Amino acid sequence: MINHPFLDGNKGTAYVLMRLILLDYGLDFLTNQDDKYKMVISASIGEMKFEAIKNWIQARLKNKYDE
Template sequence: MITKEIILRLHELSIIEYGGSHGLRAEGSLESAIARPYQTFGGEDLYPTVYEKAAAMGESVIMNHPFVDGNKRTGFLAMLAVLEEGGLKLISSKEKTYQTVIDISTGSKTTEEIVEWLKANCKPI
């Protein structure tokens, strides 16, 4: 399970590597984003597959804007962390990945579309 500590570390590494402002803007938004992929209803996972969990995590971190800066980068890294935890690696080109992250941030891609993109662009580790 991807924890708050992992996401905070991913954010820190992203800011160190690529620049921007450090800081958590909305702790509740981060906690909500982290909880989303692991939600259940009636004892059933709402996001049962690794692809669905990764999509939900990435989309939530990107859209909830929990950080002062670096939300898209951190959301993308969180998505990769979920995939890796599930034994998968993203193999998409930098250009397609960049466009997908931008599409997520503008709301142009639905969760289902993100899931389909991940299915088409991942392979087992």
């Protein structure tokens, strides 16, 4: 991301937006807070590239109506 709309909070904003979109489609994560935190930090410092982020998300998605 070249432009950062917020002085501090891009990581959290990106995560919340992703989560809202997933919830809108009836999806949620099947993982714990620590795992989600580590993913967001890894992505933000460049340790995870797009494919790795996509794979992480896909591996942890669940349909929230299948409970």
